Structure formats: structure tokens, C-alpha cells
Amino acid sequence: MNVSENIKTWNRRRFVQAAALTGLSSLVPSAVLSGKHLGDLMTANQQIPGKHPDLIILNDRPWNAETPAHLLDQEVTSMDRLFVRNNGLVPEKTDPELWTLEIDGESAIKPQTFTLNQLKSEFQHHSLQLVLECGGNGRSEFDPPAKGNQWTTGAVGAPKWTGIRLKDVLERVGIKDDAVYIGYYGKDRHLSGDPNKVPISRGVPMSKALEDETLIAWAANGEDLPLMHGFPLRLVIGGWPASTSGKWLNRITIRNQIHDGAKMTGQSYRVPCEPVAPGSTVPDEQMCIIESMPVKSIITYPKTGAMVKPGKSIRFSGHAWAGDHSVKSVAYSIDYGVNWSPLAVDPPVNRLSWQHWRGEVKFEKPGYYEFWVRATDDLGSDQPMVLPGWNPRGYLNNACHRVAIKVQS
Amino acid sequence: MKRLMVLIGSIVIMFSCQQADKPAQAVEDMEPDENAERIQTDSISGLVIDENFELIRGQCTACHSAMLITQNNASRDGWEQMIRWMQKDQGLWDLGENEPKILDYLSKHYGLKKKGRRAPLTDVEWYELKDEL
Numbered sequence: 001m002n003v004s005e006n007i008k009t010w011n012r013r014r015f016v017q018a019a020a021l022t023g024l025s026s027l028v029p030s031a032v033l034s035g036k037h038l039g040d041l042m043t044a045n046q047q048i049p050g051k052h053p054d055l056i057i058l059n060d061r062p063w064n065a066e067t068p069a070h071l072l073d074q075e076v077t078s079m080d081r082l083f084v085r086n087n088g089l090v091p092e093k094t095d096p097e098l099w100t101l102e103i104d105g106e107s108a109i110k111p112q113t114f115t116l117n118q119l120k121s122e123f124q125h126h127s128l129q130l131v132l133e134c135g136g137n138g139r140s141e142f143d144p145p146a147k148g149n150q151w152t153t154g155a156v157g158a159p160k161w162t163g164i165r166l167k168d169v170l171e172r173v174g175i176k177d178d179a180v181y182i183g184y185y186g187k188d189r190h191l192s193g194d195p196n197k198v199p200i201s202r203g204v205p206m207s208k209a210l211e212d213e214t215l216i217a218w219a220a221n222g223e224d225l226p227l228m229h230g231f232p233l234r235l236v237i238g239g240w241p242a243s244t245s246g247k248w249l250n251r252i253t254i255r256n257q258i259h260d261g262a263k264m265t266g267q268s269y270r271v272p273c274e275p276v277a278p279g280s281t282v283p284d285e286q287m288c289i290i291e292s293m294p295v296k297s298i299i300t301y302p303k304t305g306a307m308v309k310p311g312k313s314i315r316f317s318g319h320a321w322a323g324d325h326s327v328k329s330v331a332y333s334i335d336y337g338v339n340w341s342p343l344a345v346d347p348p349v350n351r352l353s354w355q356h357w358r359g360e361v362k363f364e365k366p367g368y369y370e371f372w373v374r375a376t377d378d379l380g381s382d383q384p385m386v387l388p389g390w391n392p393r394g395y396l397n398n399a400c401h402r403v404a405i406k407v408q409s
Numbered sequence: 410m411k412r413l414m415v416l417i418g419s420i421v422i423m424f425s426c427q428q429a430d431k432p433a434q435a436v437e438d439m440e441p442d443e444n445a446e447r448i449q450t451d452s453i454s455g456l457v458i459d460e461n462f463e464l465i466r467g468q469c470t471a472c473h474s475a476m477l478i479t480q481n482n483a484s485r486d487g488w489e490q491m492i493r494w495m496q497k498d499q500g501l502w503d504l505g506e507n508e509p510k511i512l513d514y515l516s517k518h519y520g521l522k523k524k525g526r527r528a529p530l531t532d533v534e535w536y537e538l539k540d541e542l
Contacts, residue, residue, distance in 0.1 A: 061474040143524035147491055150480040191473065192500050304530065306538035314538065370530065386526040404533045 050226050052080045058149040062086035062191060062199075063228065066137075066154030069401065070303035073317065075356055076129060077157035079226050085134050085155060086228075087263065088188035088199025091248050096224075096232040101169075101216070105183075105253035109174025116232055119216065123164035123172075128213055129353040130238030131158045131321045132245055135269050135290050138397025141387055144279045146394025153298060153401055158319070158354045161236045163217030166252070167210045175206070175254060182209045183259030184235055184246035201261025202269065204237055204244050208291075213238055213352045216249065238352030239323040241269050241290050241395075264289070271391040278390035287392075292323030294388070295377040296398040297330060297357070304403035313360045318401075320345065321354040322377035330357040333372045334405075337385050340374065363407040374400045455479045457518040461510045468507060472499070478519060485516035 047053050048063055055065040065084045072081065096116050104111040114122075134155035139146055170182070183203035190197035208214060215236045218225060225231040230247030237244045243263065253259070263269060270287035272280070297320035308314055320327040326348055331340040343359040363369060374383045383400045449458045454466050454475035469478060472495075483491065489512055495501035504511060 057476070058480060059474050059476045141524065141528065143526070144484075144487075144521065145482050145524075147481055147483065147487075149477075194500075302538050303536070305533045305535045307535055308538050315540075399527065402530055404530045406535060 048084060048228060050080060050228060051084065055081070055084070056152075056154065058151070062088055063090070064149045066151055067157065068303075069153050069298055069300055069318075069403075071300075072154070072157065072298060072319070073300035076221060077159045079159060079220050079223070079229060082132070082157040082159060082229065083134065083155045084228055085149075085242060086188065086247075087243075088190050090227060091187035091189060094187070094227065094231055094248065096218075099232050099250070101233060101249060102251045103169060103173045103254070104251070106256040107176040107179035107254040109176055112173050114169070116218065119164060119169070119233075120218065123168045125162060126165060126212075126215060127160055127162040128215065128236075128238070128350050129158050129160045129348075130213060130215070130236050131156065131352060131354045132236070132238070132242040133157075133293055133296070133321070135241030135243060135293070135395045136393070138399065139394035141397055141399065142278075142390060142394040143387075144390075146392060148394065155242075156296075156298065156321075158321070159220040160222075161215055161217040162219040162222070163215040163236070165212060166214045166216050166235065167212070169216060170209065170252075170254065173254070176256070178256045179206050179254050180257055181205050181255045181259045183253045183255055183261045183264070184249055185251040185253070185261070186230070186234075186246050186248035187250050188248050198262045200243065200246070200263045201259070202243050202246065202264050203255070203259035203261065204240060205258075205291075208237065208240065208244075213350070239292055239321075239325075241293065243269055258289070267393055269395070270393070271389075271395055275389050276391070280390075280392070282392055290395055292325070293321075294396055294398040295322040295325070295327065295375050295381050295383055296320065297327075297373045297375040297383065298401050299371060299373050299403050302403070305406075306403070307406045307408060308363060310363060310366050310407050310409055313362045314405075315358065315360050316343075316371060316373075317356065317358040318373060319354040319356055320373075320375035322375065322381075324352070325377040325379060326351075327355045327375050328378045328380070330355075330373060330375045332359060332361065333374070334361060334363065334369050336370065337372060343373070363405065366407045366409060369405040369407060370402045371405055372400050372402050459514065459518065461514050464507055465511055465514050468504065468511065472501070478515070482519050482522050483515070484521045485512050487521070488512055488515040488519075 048065055052071060054071060055067055058064045058066060063084050063086045067081050067083050099116040100113050101119060102113045134151060136148060137151045137155035139148060140150035140152050181203050183201055185201050188199050190199045217236045218233050225234060233249045234247045235245045235249055266284050267287055269290050271290055272282045273286050273288040276282055297318060299316060299318040301317045320330050327345060330343045330345045332343055333340050343357045345357040346355050348355050376382050383398050385400050387397060387399050451458055454470060456462055456466055456475050456479060
């Protein structure tokens with residue numbers, strides 16, 4: 001019996017045993033006892049279907065997994081390597097022939113429901129490489145710690161998405177003058193199993209919703225979206241917390257107020273409006289919604305832990321991105337930030353894509369080194385070398401990425 | 410009457426989570442971590458095996474993954490706040506007399522660790538880089 005079978009058996013046994021012991025078997029819906037939901041109780045030894053086996057699983061219910069930095073070396077992130085951040089359980093029914101997208105809301109002039117086929121045939125297609133980064137990427141470093149999935153550096157990626165502009169669909173429906181925000185809804189299920197609870201329903205202000213790069217997408221890298229990434233339809237809103245890019249999308253509501261769906265309010269995806277001391281308790285009304293993500297970079301080659309010979313040149317490469325902005329320059333240091341040298345950096349293939357940087361470094365003397373990279377955006381903002389401002393939920397850690405290098409003959 | 414209350418309570422738990430659980434008795438499933446001499450972890454959940462470990466596994470993993478515990482660290486007060494949040498927003502039941510036992514376990518094994526503004530790089534797996542220029 002392999003590990004996964006063992007685990008499935010154990011979960012099933014545990015559950016059935018519990019049901020039996022409490023004398024409930026006759027009262028429990030048969031779908032529950034049949035093991036239909038047990039797939040959501042897999043453990044750390046499991047792999048996520050369709051994903052690279054080296055992804056680091058942070059949570060198995062719901063699925064959350066990040067990508068080791070060296071696996072992000074591709075210029076365009078393949079979907080098996082893109083991080084997974086689910087807030088609920090993957091929907092059970094995703095028939096594309098039956099899929100619809102409803103556009104409604106207080107500020108919709110003529111609410112309308114489109115079939116997926118209508119969206120594909122009636123609107124102009126666009127393909128764009130867009131960065132998705134979880135707002136909590138880097139959370140694991142905050143001190144005192146923030147609860148939740150302890151992302152390190154790998155909750156980011158930049159596939160090439162294909163779909164239609166959200167703008168085109170919203171304009172077909174008609175937007176009232178009082179429109180403020182859009183909110184999305186998807187078909188993922190709340191962890192509790194309560195069909196009346198929504199796992200996540202976030203959104204963006206109209207100005208972001210109407211940008212040319214804001215897509216309703218059905219494909220990534222030339223293929224249908226994988227189930228884990230929102231098949232058959234999702235939003236892709238590059239440069240903002242990836243939680244705004246709703247998956248399994250079936251409804252967009254045009255609001256005359258800031259959207260108040262699940263995880264828009266309270267402390268979720270918000271940071272203190274004013275900087276606070278580490279460990280502070282911040283009341284909800286002093287927490288502000290995160291908009292554009294900050295400038296950041298990642299070293300994707302070589303993998304951390306490289307042992308090299310003195311006097312030899314080593315090539316380094318990676319990516320840099322800057323939320324709504326572009327990256328102006330990227331620099332590296334091998335002496336803990338004492339000296340910085342520029343790296344070559346490509347322009348983005350399109351707005352809101354990441355930019356590739358590369359360089360060569362020669363280590364003359366033996367020793368332990370760290371290779372640090374720091375990107376600067378077009379506003380002149382740098383990445384910090386230590387943690388940026390502490391916030392209760394541990395968002396927006398854009399401190400420079402570091403890899404360890406040992407030079408020895 | 411008491412049995413009826415237990416039954417009703419169990420139904421509430423089962424339907425609120427769809428995955429009922431009970432304090433685990435599956436001793437055969439607990440394999441010690443080969444790499445650790447003193448701290449043993451449950452091979453299924455990854456939780457540290459210690460007093461009341463079954464209680465934590467039973468109560469917490471009824472609704473969410475044990476990985477949400479094992480990857481987090483907090484003070485006793487911090488864990489208590491998480492329980493209050495789960496009770497307020499996520500349908501967690503009153504833990505009653507189990508609550509102090511659960512908090513003792515969590516703050517002992519998943520307590521605060523000082524990290525500072527930037528920790529040293531740890532757990533580096535060293536390898537020889539072949540493609541020098």
C-alpha cells in the first residue's frame with residue numbers, strides 16, 4: 001500500500017469510525033459517508049494533481065502551495081509551477097458548455113448573463129503575460145508572526161493569459177455614473193461545506209477594472225486553465241494582490257460602494273493606514289485595502305546553496321516586478337549591501353509583466369557569501385534589505401531575496 | 410438525556426464541518442520521525458506527539474488541515490485569539506474544559522520564536538554548481 005492509499009484509508013476509517021461510534025451513520029448524508037469530500041483531507045505527503053512535485057505544500061485543506069525560487073527560472077511561468085492559493089474547496093461541477101458569467105450590481109445599467117461560448121465569440125481576444133503574487137508572499141519572515149499560510153518567496157508567477165478585457169464586457173452591460181468598485185464571485189465552496197457561505201469575494205476599484213490589462217481569462221500559456229487555477233474562467237488582475245483575480249468566476253457585480261464581499265473587510269488583505277510598531281493591535285477601521293503590490297525581485301538561478309570555485313565567473317538570473325509600475329533597474333550585492341552593482345534588465349513584454357534580469361559575478365576569495373538582489377521601480381522606490389513595515393496579517397514583504405553561495409577551491 | 414445532548418452536539422459538529430472526528434485511537438498510525446530523537450511527530454498530521462496530542466488532532470483537524478497549526482507560531486494569547494476568531498467567524502464550538510489543554514499544547518510546541526528583522530539563511534542544501542562560465 002502506498003502512502004496516499006494509506007492516508008485515504010486512514011481518513012476514511014477515522015471518519016466512518018467516528019460516525020459509527022456516535023451512532024450517526026443513518027443520519028449522515030450518503031455523499032459524506034461515500035468519501036466524496038475526503039479528497040480535501042489529503043496530507044503533506046500528497047501532490048496536488050497537475051502540479052510540479054517539488055512545490056511546497058503549505059496547506060492541504062484548502063490547497064495552498066508555493067514554488068521554490070529556482071523552479072521559477074522560466075521567463076513565462078508554466079502552470080504546473082504556478083503557486084496555488086485557494087480559500088475554499090475546488091468546485092465539483094465545471095462544465096464549460098454550461099458555464100455562465102452574470103454581470104449585475106447596483107451600478108450595472110442592464111444586468112446580463114453571458115455563456116462562456118458567448119464571451120469567447122462576441123469579444124476581442126487578448127493574450128498578456130501578467131504577474132500574480134499573493135498579498136501574503138513573504139509572510140513567514142514577520143516577527144511577531146502573522147497567522148495564516150507561511151509563504152516564503154514562492155507565491156508569485158507570470159504565465160501568459162488569454163481572454164477578453166473585463167472593460168469590454170462591463171461596457172456591453174453599461175456602467176452607471178455612480179459605479180465605484182467591482183466584486184467577483186466564483187463557484188469554489190466554503191471550507192465549512194455551508195453552501196450559503198462564500199469563501200472569498202474580492203474586487204478592485206473601477207479605475208483598475210477598466211484597465212486594458214484586466215482580463216477575464218479562460219486560458220494560460222495556450223491551454224485551458226487547469227482546474228486548480230480556476231477552470232473554466234477567472235479574472236486576472238496583474239500587479240494587485242492575486243486574491244483580486246477570482247477563480248471559477250461566475251458573477252461580477254458592479255457596485256456603487258467599495259465591495260464588501262468575503263475577505264474585503266476586517267483585516268483581510270489590508271494593512272494599517274498608518275505605520276505601526278511590530279505586534280500592535282490595529283482596529284479594523286484603521287486598516288486600508290492593499291492596492292498595487294510593491295517593487296520586488298527574485299533570484300531564480302542558481303538555486304541557493306551553490307558551491308563554486310574561486311576566480312570563476314558565475315551567471316545569475318531572475319525576475320523583477322513592481323505592481324502597477326515597471327522596474328527601472330536591478331542591482332546586486334555580494335557583501336551584505338555594502339557595495340551594489342547594476343544588472344542587465346529587460347523591458348517588460350507588456351505592461352504588468354515581470355522583467356528578467358541577469359548578470360555574471362566573479363568571487364575572488366573563498367568564503368561564505370550571500371547574493372542579494374534589489375530592484376528599483378520607475379518611481380525610484382527600492383526594495384528594503386530588512387523587513388518592511390510590520391502589519392498584523394503579514395502582507396507585502398518585499399525585502400530583497402538572498403541566496404547562499406560558498407566559494408572553495 | 411445526557412446521551413441525547415451528546416448526540417445532538419455530535420450532529421452539530423458533523424454538519425458544521427462535514428468531517429467529524431474523534432480523539433484518535435489509531436496508535437498504529439503514529440510513527441516516530443526518524444530524524445528526531447526527542448520530539449516525535451505524528452506521521453499523518455505532522456503534529457508533535459505529546460500529552461493531549463490526540464485531543465488537538467481530533468478537535469482541530471475536524472475542520473482544517475493540521476498544516477495550519479504546524480506552520481504557525483504564536484504565544485498562548487495569540488493562539489487564544491485564533492480560537493476566538495474561529496469561534497466568531499468559522500463555526501468553531503465552545504472547547505470547554507479542553508481549551509486550556511489545547512492552549513498548553515499549542516504554546517508549548519508551536520510557541521513564539523524570535524526572528525528579528527532578517528534571519529540568517531538556514532536549511533541551505535549545499536551542492537556543487539557545474540556550469541561555471
